[in-house]
């Protein structure tokens with residue numbers, strides 16, 4: 001039987017950031033990933049946005065870890081040449097009726113400590129994004145866009161440089177080989193509820209929610225310079241179908257949000273491009289369905305059941321019944337942004353175990 005100090009289950013951006021953090025502190029850090037390569041789950045199937053922290057209830061883990069993670073991620077990308085665009089973002093109101101929601105978003109962001117927020121008029125919107133139609137917007141300077149795949153690779157590289165072992169094609173199951181660990185950290189994303197159940201904890205249930213994207217054809221990709229979001233209408237489920245200019249110059253429309261039954265179902269019953277065109281046109285009138293091609297999809301690990309309103313916070317906790325295990329469940333957005341801050345937080349929880 002192998003014996004290690006720390007066993008991390010799941011090689012997404014969170015698992016790799018956690019491995020990097022622990023490898024700086026102790027020897028014998030192992031990460032196991034079931035897929036043939038790291039980052040096959042949500043970590044490379046997202047919008048690649050370094051979120052600011054405006055959306056989450058003050059005092060929640062999502063708010064505190066997002067605001068700290070935003071700064072840490074920006075610094076990390078600058079220090080390690082991960083492609084990053086500090087473009088800021090606009091959350092746009094398409095009518096006067098959306099102004100109270102925009103103001104409330106601004107107030108929440110300020111309470112959460114998001115720097116530089118301001119409500120701006122049509123003239124400022126036009127100066128930043130000449131093709132966007134809106135009556136007003138919330139300007140969020142600390143939001144940025146990064147290359148999620150490169151970020152994950154950099155976390156993994158740091159972890160191995162510091163001595164951690166990252167194994168792929170290694171699924172944790174109830175039987176087969178045994179590894180004894182002083183501390184086990186569940187970073188299994190969509191499958192974190194099933195991994196927790198393997199250890200006897202059946203409290204959690206993850207509901208998969210698919211997000212689909214369209215890509216805008218090359219000739220129209222420069223209609224947007226950075227990030228443009230609508231005012232969110234399905235609080236807790238999605239931030240709304242938005243426009244994202246990637247670090248490599250593509251323009252994405254998405255993601256949608258649909259509860260699905262199968263955690264592995266990335267492609268069945270894709271939404272038609274016309275729907276994306278309708279959503280995009282409320283902000284960018286020049287877009288038509290002919291300008292869009294179906295793009296990638298990702299699946300969110302939601303704790304909020306279908307039909308329920310509100311937000312579910314990240315669950316990051318020592319397991320009440322298995323004290324040497326730390327559970328990370330419901331790490332949906334802003335998990336990419338928060339990964340470095342999550343890693344610090346997990347290390348603080350593990351201090352009493354190691």
Ligand SMILES: Cc1cc2nc3c(=O)[nH]c(=O)nc-3n(C[C@H](O)[C@H](O)[C@H](O)COP(=O)(O)OP(=O)(O)OC[C@H]3O[C@@H](n4cnc5c(N)ncnc54)[C@H](O)[C@@H]3O)c2cc1C
Pocket residue numbers: 009010011012013014015032033034035038039040041042043044045046047048049050051170171172173187188189190191192195210211212255297298299300301331332333334335336337338
């Ligand atoms: C459509 C979409 C858009 C998003 N946009 C953003 C955004 O713009 N900004 C942002 O901050 N966040 C965003 N997110 C959220 C972000 O992508 C996630 O929070 C983050 O990637 C979660 O990382 P993770 O490592 O927890 O999970 P994953 O990346 O899902 O990694 C979990 C890993 O565990 C492995 N695993 C599962 N079971 C086992 C097992 N039994 N044994 C071994 N390995 C196992 C899986 O194969 C997987 O690789 C978005 C998410 C989605 C779906």
